[in-house]
Amino acid sequence: MDEFVGGSRWISETEPELGLGMVLSGDARRVTLLFHGSGEMRQYARAGAPLARVRFQPGDAVHSHEGWSLVVESVEETGGLFTYHGGGRQLPETALSNFISFSKPQDRLFAGQADPAAQFTLRVAALEHQARMRGSDLRGLLGPRIELLPHQLWIAHEVAGRYAPRVLLADEVGLGKTIEAGLILHQRVLTGRSARVLVLVPESLLNQWFLELRRRFNLAFSMFDEARCIAAAQEAGNPFLSAQLVLASIAFLTGSAERLAQAEAAGWDLLIVDEAHHLAWEAGLPSPEYATVERLAARTEGLLLLTATPEQFGEEGHFARLRLLDPDRFHDLDAFHAEQADYRAIARVVDTLLAGQAPGAADAELLRGRLGEATALDALGDADAEQARERLIEQLLDRHGTGRVLFRNSRSALAQFPRRVPHLLALPCPAAYAALAHSPTPERAWQPAADGRPWWRFDPRVDVLLELLEHGDKVLLICARKETAIDLDEALRTRSGVPAALFHEDMPLLARDRAAAWFADRDGARVLLCSEIGSEGRNFQFAQHLVLFDLPADPDLLEQRIGRLDRIGQRGDIHLHVPYLRDTAQEALARWYDEGLDAFARHARAAPAVYRVMAERLHAALGRRDDLAALLADTRALAAELGAALEAGRDRLLERHSYRPQPAGALAARIAAIDADGELEGFMERLFDHFGVDQEEHSEHARVLRPGEALYTAALPGLADEGLTVSFERRRALAREDMEFLSWEHPLVSGAFELLLGSEHGNCALAGWTDAAGDVPEWLVEAVFVLECVAPRALQVDRYLPPQPLRVVLDPHLHLRGDDYPAARLDAATRDLPAAALREPLGAHQRLLRRMLDAAAIAASTLAEQRVQAALTRMQAELTPEAERLRSLAAVNPNVRVTEIEFAETRIAELYRHMHAARPRLDALRVVTTIASPSTT
Numbered sequence: 001m002d003e004f005v006g007g008s009r010w011i012s013e014t015e016p017e018l019g020l021g022m023v024l025s026g027d028a029r030r031v032t033l034l035f036h037g038s039g040e041m042r043q044y045a046r047a048g049a050p051l052a053r054v055r056f057q058p059g060d061a062v063h064s065h066e067g068w069s070l071v072v073e074s075v076e077e078t079g080g081l082f083t084y085h086g087g088g089r090q091l092p093e094t095a096l097s098n099f100i101s102f103s104k105p106q107d108r109l110f111a112g113q114a115d116p117a118a119q120f121t122l123r124v125a126a127l128e129h130q131a132r133m134r135g136s137d138l139r140g141l142l143g144p145r146i147e148l149l150p151h152q153l154w155i156a157h158e159v160a161g162r163y164a165p166r167v168l169l170a171d172e173v174g175l176g177k178t179i180e181a182g183l184i185l186h187q188r189v190l191t192g193r194s195a196r197v198l199v200l201v202p203e204s205l206l207n208q209w210f211l212e213l214r215r216r217f218n219l220a221f222s223m224f225d226e227a228r229c230i231a232a233a234q235e236a237g238n239p240f241l242s243a244q245l246v247l248a249s250i251a252f253l254t255g256s257a258e259r260l261a262q263a264e265a266a267g268w269d270l271l272i273v274d275e276a277h278h279l280a281w282e283a284g285l286p287s288p289e290y291a292t293v294e295r296l297a298a299r300t301e302g303l304l305l306l307t308a309t310p311e312q313f314g315e316e317g318h319f320a321r322l323r324l325l326d327p328d329r330f331h332d333l334d335a336f337h338a339e340q341a342d343y344r345a346i347a348r349v350v351d352t353l354l355a356g357q358a359p360g361a362a363d364a365e366l367l368r369g370r371l372g373e374a375t376a377l378d379a380l381g382d383a384d385a386e387q388a389r390e391r392l393i394e395q396l397l398d399r400h401g402t403g404r405v406l407f408r409n410s411r412s413a414l415a416q417f418p419r420r421v422p423h424l425l426a427l428p429c430p431a432a433y434a435a436l437a438h439s440p441t442p443e444r445a446w447q448p449a450a451d452g453r454p455w456w457r458f459d460p461r462v463d464v465l466l467e468l469l470e471h472g473d474k475v476l477l478i479c480a481r482k483e484t485a486i487d488l489d490e491a492l493r494t495r496s497g498v499p500a501a502l503f504h505e506d507m508p509l510l511a512r513d514r515a516a517a518w519f520a521d522r523d524g525a526r527v528l529l530c531s532e533i534g535s536e537g538r539n540f541q542f543a544q545h546l547v548l549f550d551l552p553a554d555p556d557l558l559e560q561r562i563g564r565l566d567r568i569g570q571r572g573d574i575h576l577h578v579p580y581l582r583d584t585a586q587e588a589l590a591r592w593y594d595e596g597l598d599a600f601a602r603h604a605r606a607a608p609a610v611y612r613v614m615a616e617r618l619h620a621a622l623g624r625r626d627d628l629a630a631l632l633a634d635t636r637a638l639a640a641e642l643g644a645a646l647e648a649g650r651d652r653l654l655e656r657h658s659y660r661p662q663p664a665g666a667l668a669a670r671i672a673a674i675d676a677d678g679e680l681e682g683f684m685e686r687l688f689d690h691f692g693v694d695q696e697e698h699s700e701h702a703r704v705l706r707p708g709e710a711l712y713t714a715a716l717p718g719l720a721d722e723g724l725t726v727s728f729e730r731r732r733a734l735a736r737e738d739m740e741f742l743s744w745e746h747p748l749v750s751g752a753f754e755l756l757l758g759s760e761h762g763n764c765a766l767a768g769w770t771d772a773a774g775d776v777p778e779w780l781v782e783a784v785f786v787l788e789c790v791a792p793r794a795l796q797v798d799r800y801l802p803p804q805p806l807r808v809v810l811d812p813h814l815h816l817r818g819d820d821y822p823a824a825r826l827d828a829a830t831r832d833l834p835a836a837a838l839r840e841p842l843g844a845h846q847r848l849l850r851r852m853l854d855a856a857a858i859a860a861s862t863l864a865e866q867r868v869q870a871a872l873t874r875m876q877a878e879l880t881p882e883a884e885r886l887r888s889l890a891a892v893n894p895n896v897r898v899t900e901i902e903f904a905e906t907r908i909a910e911l912y913r914h915m916h917a918a919r920p921r922l923d924a925l926r927v928v929t930t931i932a933s934p935s936t937t
């Protein structure tokens with residue numbers, strides 16, 4: 001390996017698009033390079049770094065970063081650094097342009113090295129596919145192994161495109177917030193806009209997240225705890241610098257000032273926090289967890305907070321979490337309350353418009369006031385009133401409410417969800433509990449009698465459980481306290497032979513995950529006995545029976561419990577078993593939920609708000625100090641009133657903003673069309689063949705891949721010796737855990753692309769006409785350039801100008817012949833020539849061929865200019881209105897952050913500058929000749 005001298009220039013073999021890198025620093029183990037053109041910094045292990053030293057040869061034209069060039073006559077080396085001399089000037093390598101390209105194919109041509117034409121066509125096809133994928137707005141959405149659910153795709157598409165997403169994902173329980181966060185994360189990582197990501201979750205969900213990120217998104221996170229930190233600190237100093245994608249529990253960071261300081265110092269591009277309702281906050285009194293996230297969030301550009309119950313601990317808590325997203329915007333709680341009330345009027349106007357009606361005079365006035373110019377309003381009377389109405393709705397949704405920072409999908413806005421069937425069972429209260437009627441969990445307050453008889457011997461709720469288990473279905477049981485779960489485990493062991501698993505906070509994490517996995521196993525535990533920690537985040541939708549052994553007083557907690565079964569993927573009706581003891585606090589709670597809120601049979605949208613008002617009376621009723629009938633009647637009335645207000649106001653705007661069925665459906669349909677077009681399967685078959693991967697048919701659209709003899713397969717990511725079963729069909733891959741979903745974004749596919757395009761394979765082919773008798777030129781050069789634009793990732797230049805092939809075909813008269821000889825014709829009418837047979841003629845015709853190549857480069861530059869122009873026009877057409885929209889939006893909607901606007905404005909100028917600097921690089925050549933053609937030799 002060459003020495004990594006400071007200032008020396010290198011190119012990344014795996015990411016050539018980064019441009020020319022310069023060594024900044026290094027030690028015995030590592031080396032750091034700055035890729036100035038793309039603004040990227042990379043650190044590599046010294047041994048085996050995928051870097052190639054750049055050394056130009058005499059005859060090469062080199063460019064300085066100031067814009068002047070010289071043709072190299074000699075190279076001088078001093079202290080490990082090169083200086084290029086030519087034409088009386090000298091250029092030290094430190095002053096080389098950062099946007100340099102190489103021209104390897106012609107070197108191979110004149111050295112008489114050639115590949116079969118099939119490799120050349122494979123390479124060009126790979127370039128075309130790559131350009132299509134990298135330029136697509138669907139990038140990052142194709143690869144995840146998920147069902148194409150429009151409401152999730154919509155949010156991911158909306159959020160990931162932003163400069164630095166800072167949002168609260170607050171879909172109702174079980175609608176897929178983890179998946180939405182994963183989609184956003186996947187998009188950001190794939191497009192290089194977020195490299196360092198920290199995911200913080202409750203400890204009990206660590207493994208589930210770890211597996212979902214790996215299995216659904218092919219993202220390999222490192223789980224950090226104290227042991228891992230100690231090990232990593234020996235290597236890296238700050239342990240959080242030893243990995244890019246880190247998953248940790250909030251409790252771990254909150255519990256260690258040292259680790260938190262290290263995590264803060266390590267720096268992140270994106271922070272994701274699950275179950276964010278735990279970040280409790282009261283004015284001036286943040287909880288330790290809140291303070292942890294606040295510190296990290298202040299130094300991180302992107303922030304995703306996830307919670308199904310944003311108002312679980314009151315509107316203040318909700319406000320505090322919004323404050324984490326944008327402290328400038330959310331600093332005044334009173335103003336926030338006032339705004340919430342204001343949404344109602346706007347939602348009413350949206351409804352009027354949606355109903356196809358024109359707003360009345362008062363509403364029109366309101367619109368004028370809110371939208372300023374309100375141009376769309378004036379167009380309502382025109383012929384295209386429909387469109388004007390749509391525009392007006394868009395403007396209103398865009399400019400009002402917390403829509404930009406808050407997304408909330410609700411079951412009612414989405415397609416069919418399974419039915420919830422409550423089974424309330426009033427049971428006689430055992431005499432032993434007679435003095436405990438005020439307790440929702442009497443078994444905990446009960447003192448065992450002298451005979452040592454445990455409570456589960458006489459508590460009739462246990463009989464209900466035993467009877468239910470006789471039916472053979474899987475049953476999830478949730479209770480408030482771990483002691484109850486442990487006792488029930490003993491009860492089942494003693495009173496029945498049903499295999500039961502336990503799940504509570506005192507069990508080690510691994511044991512909990514094992515218990516959950518055993519319950520998930522078809523032949524495993526029939527019942528999982530959970531304390532309250534089982535009510536959060538977990539996926540138990542394979543079960544249809546939930547026993548609510550007791551009830552929480554907080555409706556959000558009840559919804560979380562039911563959400564374990566009532567979530568995406570649930571295929572049957574959900575049976576909610578609520579056994580309660582008559583004339584006790586249990587009855588009061590059960591009836592309050594059932595008759596007051598109707599919270600068992602459906603998601604009761606207003607329940608948290610009702611609870612805030614009624615909490616005191618409810619607790620009085622539990623203690624049998626208040627009249628239950630009156631409480632139920634008042635609860636019903638309030639729930640109806642608040643539910644209607646929410647539906648008509650804030651939630652309505654929020655729902656409309658969070659999910660637009662039409663464009664969201666179109667996104668899903670476009671992805672489904674790419675899934676179905678069969679292009680990937682056909683192409684990968686060729687690419688795997690090329691690399692010598694053994695492919696065995698498994699079933700339709702599925703195969704087993706194994707590394708073959710060829711050297712290269714070892715470099716393909718994820719292809720272990722024992723092989724890999726893959727499916728090109730999303731549906732199959734979803735149903736079969738043992739199959740990888742092979743999409744355009746799967747690491748094996750992108751790894752194979754990188755391996756091909758980063759190598760010389762297929763970049764030089766020599767061919768002869770199969771029938772040279774016709775009127776064909778003596779020499780034909782087909783040169784494929786790649787138009788490359790080096791730019792910082794945040795600019796997302798790929799969206800407008802992805803690396804793309806430019807094809808130029810020239811004859812010896814330097815005439816462009818691409819139209820006469822399309823690639824397919826050359827494929828059909830030529831055959832490979834052995835390079836050895838051509839060494840002599842190539843030498844003899846070198847001057848002519850070099851002239852042809854120079855002319856091809858000029859033609860490619862012209863083509864490149866046209867492509868750049870077209871891309872600039874497209875970029876401006878898309879981004880200028882977007883920047884204007886943000887600017888005018890900021891005037892009426894304070895949710896737009898200043899940094900967002902600044903970025904939108906500078907982005908256009910920066911893109912302009914970088915796109916103008918795009919250069920074509922010769923990537924592959926096919927030379928066709930009549931000399932030494934099979935028919936003439």
Ligand SMILES: Nc1ncnc2c1ncn2[C@@H]1O[C@H](COP(=O)(O)OP(=O)(O)OP(=O)(O)O)[C@@H](O)[C@H]1O
Pocket residue numbers: 145146147148149152171172173174175176177178179180307308536537538539563564567568569
């Ligand atoms: N698009 C999808 N394709 C396949 N499975 C999905 C999809 N969306 C969600 N799921 C599954 O549905 C379940 C619920 O999703 P997820 O855990 O993301 O919901 P959530 O909103 O985070 O839930 P909670 O509110 O309980 O935290 C999970 O098992 C998840 O894997």
